[in-house]
Amino acid sequence: MSERIVGYQRWSNLAFFHWRVEIAEIQALLPPGLTVDAFDGSAWIALVPFQMEGIRPWWAVPVPGISWFLETNVRTYVRHENGQTGVWFFSLDADQRLAVWIAQKFWHLNYVNARLQFQRSGDKLVGAGQRSGADVRRGDYQFAATITDQPPRTADPDSLEHFLLERYHLFARRPDGRYLCGQVHHPPYTYQPLQDISLTQSLTNAAGCAVDGAPDHAAFSPGVNVSVSPLVRI
Numbered sequence: 001m002s003e004r005i006v007g008y009q010r011w012s013n014l015a016f017f018h019w020r021v022e023i024a025e026i027q028a029l030l031p032p033g034l035t036v037d038a039f040d041g042s043a044w045i046a047l048v049p050f051q052m053e054g055i056r057p058w059w060a061v062p063v064p065g066i067s068w069f070l071e072t073n074v075r076t077y078v079r080h081e082n083g084q085t086g087v088w089f090f091s092l093d094a095d096q097r098l099a100v101w102i103a104q105k106f107w108h109l110n111y112v113n114a115r116l117q118f119q120r121s122g123d124k125l126v127g128a129g130q131r132s133g134a135d136v137r138r139g140d141y142q143f144a145a146t147i148t149d150q151p152p153r154t155a156d157p158d159s160l161e162h163f164l165l166e167r168y169h170l171f172a173r174r175p176d177g178r179y180l181c182g183q184v185h186h187p188p189y190t191y192q193p194l195q196d197i198s199l200t201q202s203l204t205n206a207a208g209c210a211v212d213g214a215p216d217h218a219a220f221s222p223g224v225n226v227s228v229s230p231l232v233r234i
Contacts, residue, residue, distance in 0.1 A: 005124040005185075005227045007057045012223035013120050014050040014189075015127070017199060018164055018207050019211040021045050029208045031173055035078040037085050039163045045076050045090075045209050047166070047201055049118055049127045050223070055099070068223030069096035070116035072129050072141070072183060074203050077154065078164070082234055084181060086169035090207035091137060093129055107214065107231060108172040108180060112137060118160075123147040125194070125220065129203075145194040148221045163188045164217065172231060180231040181228065186224040194218035 021035045026043035030036070036043045049072040054062040062068070074090040093114035094100050100111040113194045118127040128142040155161035166188060197218055204211050 001059040001086060003209060004229055005058055006230045007055070007228040008130070009055040009226050009228065010053040010223060011186075011226055012051040012053050012185070013118065013125070014048060014221045014223060015143070015194065016165065016191075016198075016219045016221070017047045017143070017194075017215040018044050018214045018217040019046075019204070021211065025185075025209060029090070030078060032177075033081050033179060034078040034088060034171065036083075037079045039077075039160060043076060044164060044217075045074065045204055045207075045211065047199075047215075048073050048075065049116070049129070049141075049143070052094075052099075063175060066096065066098055069094055069099055070118050070129075072097075072114070072116060072127075072203070072206050077167065080171060080179060080234060084169060084234065086171050086181060087167050088171050090209075091203065092138075094098055095130060108174050109170075112147065123149070137206045139201075139203040139206035141199070141203055143197065143199040143201070145198070145218065145220070148193045148195050150192050152192050152222070154188040154190055161191060161219065163220070165191060165219065169181070177234050178183070179203075181234045182231045183229040185227040185229070189221040189224060191221045192221045194220050 018124040022044040055067040056062045073092040076087045092111045095116040103109045103111040113133045130140040
């Protein structure tokens with residue numbers, strides 16, 4: 001993969017909500033050439049709301065009104081037929097229309113326009129989102145959660161947390177069916193479990209995966225500074 005850096009950004013106040021799903025259920029939703037990357041005999045699907053900050057290409061400074069926005073992605077973990085593992089995004093909701101257009105056109109990612117809210121006050125998190133415009137992939141969510149008082153830590157290498165959080169590659173698929181792979185570079189996440197979770201959502205349903213009940217795993221990270229390498233064809 002390329003080590004060349006084309007941009008910088010920060011991901012802040014990430015809430016990771018994960019559900020355990022049958023492998024066959026997720027596999028049926030994946031495009032040809034990708035297979036489920038499983039942990040403990042299960043596939044996993046995630047809803048991840050967070051704040052995007054200071055986004056810029058390597059040659060420019062961040063632009064007020066454009067370089068800061070909210071995002072919520074629905075993702076799972078896959079393996080390309082060449083053996084590379086990474087993230088497959090079913091959708092990425094954002095409340096910045098220019099960012100959505102750029103990501104759709106140049107990064108071939110499944111971005112969707114949405115109205116999003118996110119707030120952290122001490123150990124309390126609240127957020128909500130609703131897709132907007134003419135997009136047919138309707139969906140919404142709202143949540144509240146409390147960050148536990150456990151000390152922040154990094155994930156042990158063979159742990160579920162490492163499998164779910166420490167992901168440095170993503171896949172995109174061009175209209176002609178060819179895959180692109182992108183790489184991000186950042187320090188390991190520090191995380192704390194989330195508790196007292198109230199969450200309703202239909203974004204996974206819009207992706208074709210109807211999960212029931214509370215998440216099987218929920219964690220919070222204050223965030224990381226990120227360097228981005230270009231997409232490369234695989």
